[in-house]
Amino acid sequence: KAGVTQTPRYLIKTRGQQVTLSCSPISGHRSVSWYQQTPGQGLQFLFEYFSETQRNKGNFPGRFSGRQFSNSRSEMNVSTLELGDSALYLCASSNYMNTEAFFGQGTRLTVV
């Protein structure tokens, strides 16, 4: 069974640009969550989607958004990038029971 796949692995963007990150969950998993990891703030929850609906949202500005498609694949978008958005963005998928989250390798975003 393939694991959680995140693309791209690395991104370099300029301040003010926008970026879209993609996450393909494990087959059969309907819940997808996103996390931001930075040295200063650690791992912080962004949002969680289940069956195309956002169920939970973390404390991030509206520049951070996401969506989930009917095949459970998810994307997150960050608009008007700031230097502080540089981070490792991790996606995790769970089955309907949410008994454990399986993480992807992450997308390393660098904003210059």
Add this chain to the structure above:
Amino acid sequence: AQSVTQPDIHITVSEGASLELRCNYSYGATPYLFWYVQSPGQGLQLLLKYFSGDTLVQGIKGFEAEFKRSQSSFNLRKPSVHWSDAAEYFCAKGNEKLTFGTGTRLTIIP
């Protein structure tokens, strides 16, 4: 707000020695608890989880953890560490939304 505390930022142990990483959590009615490990530049790998039942849980790579409700703790242990265990370890709480501790970086010396 729910919180998870890992009091040790960095721990160094000799290869073959025993290990205990500490984790304390704010009380919740159903404390779903997890330990994850992260190697540099990689995602998180689940070591073990606790939902209910037996308070001593076994995980992968020879790790175990003990849930102690009276102490709000979920410490991770391994009787004998290997050089490949060097990584960052995160304790987490929750289910749909995970709250992570700040992590403990483990260094192994030969």
